[in-house]
Amino acid sequence: MRPYGVLICFFGTVLIPVMLSLDTAAESFSCDVCIVGGGSGGFGAALAAARAGADVVLVEQESRLGGTSTSAFVSNWEPGPGCSYAEEVYGRLAQEVNAVVVASRVHTYRPEEPYGLCLGDGRFSYADTLQRAGKPAEEQCSVVMRPEALAAVMKAMLDEAGVRVFLETVFHNVTVSRRRIREISCVSKSGGDRRIQAEVFIDATGGAELCRKAGCETLLGEEPRSRFNEPSAPEEATAFLNALSLCYRIVKTDVLEIPPPEVSSDGFSKSAFIYGLNMDELIVNTLDLVAGETLVNNGYEAALALAGKRAAGHWAWLRTYPAFRDYTLKDVAPMLGIRESYRVVTDYILTEQDVRAGLAGQNHPDLVAVADHALDIHGGSQGTKELKGPYGIPYRCLIPRDADNLLVACRGAGFSHIAASSCRLSRTIMALGHAAGQAAAWAAEKDGDVRAVDVSLLVQAMGLPGEKL
Ligand SMILES: Cc1cc2nc3c(=O)[nH]c(=O)nc-3n(C[C@H](O)[C@H](O)[C@H](O)COP(=O)(O)OP(=O)(O)OC[C@H]3O[C@@H](n4cnc5c(N)ncnc54)[C@H](O)[C@@H]3O)c2cc1C
Structure with missing residues (x-):
């Protein structure tokens, strides 16, 4: 039974008791x-x-x-046919300061520096982002946005x-x-x-x-x-799912960051895909951080907790490369990246x-x-x-x-x-x-x-x- 309260209403000189439901009935x-x-x-x-x-x-x-x-920080539209709404969103973002860029790849993955880096490149327009298939990699452009914008x-x-x-x-x-x-x-x-x-x-x-x-x-x-x-x-069905990622943001700093010694760099592939409007602030996509099946086997919260630990290790690993020594961790995406x-x-x-x-x-x-x-x-x-x-x-x-x-x-x-x-x-x-x-x-x-x-x-x-x- 629902709890009720009594409200006394004044109607002229007459007092009328009104029954009120005190619980939060569904709207x-x-x-x-x-x-x-x-x-x-x-x-x-x-x-x-x-x-x-x-x-x-x-x-x-x-x-x-x-x-x-936005919530998983995957604020990067890879090259490919867009849609009219995406173009409209881009047009609105382009009117704001520090909200969107058309980006090209300024660093490609190589074994001694195993990460890709995409940054705003004024040579290209939105139209250049609309094709991937059949286009040489160096001409492929993406759209990079600030998630909050x-x-x-x-x-x-x-x-x-x-x-x-x-x-x-x-x-x-x-x-x-x-x-x-x-x-x-x-x-x-x-x-x-x-x-x-x-x-x-x-x-x-x-x-x-x-x-x-x-x-x-x-x-x-x-x-x-x-x-x-x-x-x-495959001949037989498997439980395999695409890997999970947890993206994080890094910003330039003058203060040298010393990673805590307990951070482990084990359990994930040593690679990254990084993007930003410019070098001041970058988003790091940790790529294959946690096996995709973890989500179904252990649940979202457990997968997120494991990804959080590994993302800390990923940053400790990434900052060993000279290009990232003068960066500090700004924040970690609130949402797990589920492919x-x-x-x-x-x-x-x-x-x-x-x-x-x-x-x-x-x-x-x-x-x-x-x-x-x-x-x-x-x-x-x-x-x-x-x-x-x-x-x-x-x-x-x-x-x-x-x-x-x-x-x-x-x-x-x-x-x-x-x-x-x-x-x-x-x-x-x-x-x-x-x-x-x-x-x-x-x-x-x-x-x-x-x-x-x-x-x-x-x-x-x-x-x-x-x-x-
Ligand atoms: C790590 C990673 C990197 C990627 N890289 C790229 C890239 O570079 N370029 C690119 O174009 N694509 C990329 N993708 C793919 C692309 O980002 C996603 O596939 C796409 O954004 C999925 O859109 P969606 O609308 O299906 O799902 P989502 O964007 O996940 O939206 C689903 C929404 O539903 C909400 N929701 C779920 N359950 C409930 C509920 N019970 N009640 C209320 N709300 C609920 C969620 O909160 C979420 O906001 C990447 C994906 C990942 C994970």
């Missing part, structure tokens, strides 16, 4: 489209749905938007579009009946429960949390060759054959995003395999097979383990979010049925592959 919200997760995918989805006229709620557990791109621009854009953004709000449960999500339950860090009803839901949690809670089938680890007939797949976990079984699963065939060899009527990143596996023996050209990703990769009013727009969408190693990049995921948000807004007008969307209109709205995206 209830309803909307057309509800998005869980505010990373690259969730941002693209929320912006698209709101701009298409839908009433949108976005739920994010962190205190800022951007997900891996990126998060602020994303928030401003969603606010302007009228999205109701609930930060520090954790999704934890879902009500499903007859293949439809009816309602999700969340708890906000200030303690209140929130329930959200929507016509259409979009899972943008990265690790497909909403789809899993809704009972959708998922994939995890390496699929056996028999599953998708992929040439590079891979659960992926959803969708109406179509993107495979190695799609990625290698490229646009010319694919025959799908519903391509909504284009990518050209290498097949890029961290932590195993497979390494990086460059592509000859861009390939497309079908809308069906965003439709969970086991639900009707649900889309998935994050790295956990319908990709095989091998295909996911290429199309997990931030701008690709943002483009998929864009397509999902547009489709969800239309589906909301058709009783939430995401398969009732006019695919040719969606493809048109996203632009011809390789052109407007």
Whole structure:
């Protein structure tokens, strides 16, 4: 039974006792489209749905938007086809001081100095960042942002579009009946429960949390060759997942830092990928810091704790190189860098054959995003395999097979383990979010049925592959 208090109200000279509930009853919200997760995918989805006229709620557990791109400090867009929203974000950041640069590689990995370094390079423009496949490495450019600036621009854009953004709000449960999500339950860090009803839901949690809670089938680890007939797949399934990273930031200092003697440099690969607007402040991506399976076997908190210890060792190792002697540790990313976990079984699963065939060899009527990143596996023996050209990703990769009013727009969408190693990049995921948000807004007008969307209109709205995206 709920605890009640009594409030005495004065109405003229009459005293009226009013019963008040003293516990925090769940606040209830309803909307057309509800998005869980505010990373690259969730941002693209929320912006698209709101701009298409839908009433949108976005739920994010962190205190800022951007997900891996901001909270895990992965504020680097690798070269590759972007999407129109990414270009818009870049344009907004470029108007600010100390927020974004187009960067080129000023130091490449070599055994005696095993790190790559990318810094702002005024010779290049945003357009130079839009291709990887077929371009010599020395001409490839990326976009490097200050994480806090990126998060602020994303928030401003969603606010302007009228999205109701609930930060520090954790999704934890879902009500499903007859293949439809009816309602999700969340708890906000200030303690209140929130329930959200929507016509259409979009899972943008990265690790497909909403789809899993809704009972959708998922994939995890390496699929056996028999599953998708992929040439590079192993004969037998394995539990292997791409390695976890924990990024940290270093800044220039005049004060010599003496690392504590107990810091161990064991247990991780001695390499790094480093980027910054300039040499004053750098972000260090620790690459293969912790085995990816640790996340599933031991849980997020244990994986983060192990990564924290190893990141300290990584910095102790990195600063033995002359280029980093006059730097000090500024901060460690609050979020673990997760490249891979659960992926959803969708109406179509993107495979190695799609990625290698490229646009010319694919025959799908519903391509909504284009990518050209290498097949890029961290932590195993497979390494990086460059592509000859861009390939497309079908809308069906965003439709969970086991639900009707649900889309998935994050790295956990319908990709095989091998295909996911290429199309997990931030701008690709943002483009998929864009397509999902547009489709969800239309589906909301058709009783939430995401398969009732006019695919040719969606493809048109996203632009011809390789052109407007
Ligand atoms: C170490 C590392 C380096 C990388 N390097 C690059 C690179 O250089 N360039 C590049 O383009 N890509 C890179 N990537 C890939 C890219 O950053 C990610 O794949 C992409 O950002 C994933 O976007 P997402 O929207 O799927 O997930 P995320 O960005 O992780 O967003 C998911 C969001 O959902 C939220 N969430 C999860 N569960 C809940 C819940 N229960 N309730 C509420 N919110 C929830 C999370 O807090 C998060 O904000 C890298 C990835 C890693 C890990």
